[in-house]
Amino acid sequence: MNPLEFTPEDRVLLVGATGFVGGRLLPELLRKGVRTRILVRNPDRVPTEISSSPMVEVSEGDVLENRGLTEALEGIHTAYYLVHSMGGKSLFRNLEYANRDVKAARNFVKAAERVGLRRIIYLGALGEAGKELSEHLKSRAEVATILTSASAKTTVLRAAIIIGAGGASFEMLRYLVERLPIMGCPRWIETRIQPIAIQDVLAYLSGCLEHPETAGKTLDIGGPEILTYREMMQQYAAARNLAPRIIFRVPFLTPLLSAYWVDLVTPIPSGVAHPLIEGLKNEVVCRNHEIEVYIPITKTPFRDAVRIAFSEEKEGPGVTGF
Ligand SMILES: NC(=O)c1ccc[n+]([C@@H]2O[C@H](COP(=O)([O-])OP(=O)(O)OC[C@H]3O[C@@H](n4cnc5c(N)ncnc54)[C@H](OP(=O)(O)O)[C@@H]3O)[C@@H](O)[C@H]2O)c1
Structure with missing residues (x-):
């Protein structure tokens, strides 16, 4: 049998289970009958209905502090790596997120080598290499490079x-x-982007486990439309039955100024807004479509994805899987 093939007796490790993507991937894996261990910094954040499931093992650890990794990876077939340390509130305290993410990925690869892990599945970011690439997108690509250097076969x-x-x-x-x-x-409103619904991301992430042919490959995933940021904002407004927005370009608006402005008018802190805004200058569009060969799905249109995001919401904005 192909050692990369996942059987019902095998177990996955999910790192990042308390995050936006990981918190939704966990129930999806459980729904598919996948035995799962989660590595979390704070087990108290795991609801009892999850920790008490016979399908779930909770392991305490920290990838950055290099704590509990070997124990969490012991006996694991495939590890999902959905870690991101960008969540700092202050802009200046958050500047080190890229170094933290690199260090965490290196710790993870070392532990994976120790236990002989077979597969890693990582969700990174679109955006092409070059000196124009934002620090945030560069950091996501750097993590991909570290994870693909492992002896385990890494799907990015x-x-x-x-x-x-x-x-x-x-x-x-x-x-x-x-x-x-x-x-x-700023100028970036004319940059092109290919947004994707969270449901489609989950289908691809869980589909990779079922398709060992995806092991060792870097695969781009995106929704059915390529939009400019301006078009995306107008489509969002249409999906929410809001009047079309009046959007005009302000040439002197820098990412730093924009981040403070976002901090002022939204609950998103400048420390999170700045790396995201800086990345808006980079086109983020799929360059390869190989994923469609392995995991053909009906892609969710942007407006439907927005409507689903609202219909799912029970407790107001910012609620993640946990
Ligand atoms: N959100 C998007 O629109 C988007 C788009 C493209 C790609 N992605 C990629 O998807 C992946 C997941 O992103 P996300 O949006 O789900 O991020 P997120 O909501 O910020 O979640 C990050 C997760 O990483 C965990 N984590 C951070 N530092 C850790 C550490 N030292 N040890 C153990 N766990 C740690 C967090 O745990 P705590 O709860 O303990 O903090 C949390 O569970 C990232 O690689 C990101 O680049 C996301």
Whole structure:
């Protein structure tokens, strides 16, 4: 048998289970009958209905502090790596997120080598290498390079903004369009982007486990439309039955100024907004479509993805899977 093939007796490790994507991937894996261990920094954040499931093991650890990794990876077939340390509130305290993410990925690879892990599945970001690439997108690519250097076969899925309640980029889009009928934006409003619904991301992430042919590959994933940021904001407004927004370009608006402005008019702190805004200058569009060969799905249109994000929401903006 192909050692990369996942059987019902095998177990996955999910790192990042308390995050926006990981918090939704966990129930999806359980629904598919996948035995799962989660590595979390704070087990108290795991609801009892999850920790008491016979399908779930909770392991305490920290990838940055290099704590509990070997124990968490012991006996694991495939590890999902959905870690991101960008969540700092202050802009200046958050500048080190890229170094933290690199260090965490290196710790993870070392532990994976120790236990002989077979597969890693990582969700990174679209955006092409070059000196123009933003620090945030560069950092996501650097993590991909570290993970693919492991002896384990690493699948890298690359995505642009994910449409779903609680995602940092989606929340920024939501607050800006909902709160501002008239908006002054920097040049990036004409940059092209290929947003993707969280449901489609989950289908691809869980599908990779079922398809060992995806092991060792870098695959771009995106929704059915390529839009400019301007078009995306107008489509968001249409999906929410809001009047079309008046959007005009302000040439002197820098990412730093924009981040403070977003901090002022939305609940997104400048420390999170700045790396995201800096990345808006980079086109984030799928360059390869190989994923469709392995995991053919009906892609969710952008407007439907926005409507689903709202219909799913029970407790207001910013609620993640946990
Ligand atoms: N959101 C999007 O629109 C989007 C788009 C494209 C790609 N992606 C990619 O998807 C992946 C997941 O993103 P996300 O939006 O779900 O991020 P997120 O909501 O910020 O979640 C990050 C997760 O990482 C965990 N984590 C951070 N530092 C850790 C550490 N030292 N040890 C253990 N766990 C740690 C967090 O745990 P705590 O709860 O303990 O903080 C949390 O569970 C990232 O690689 C991101 O680049 C996201």
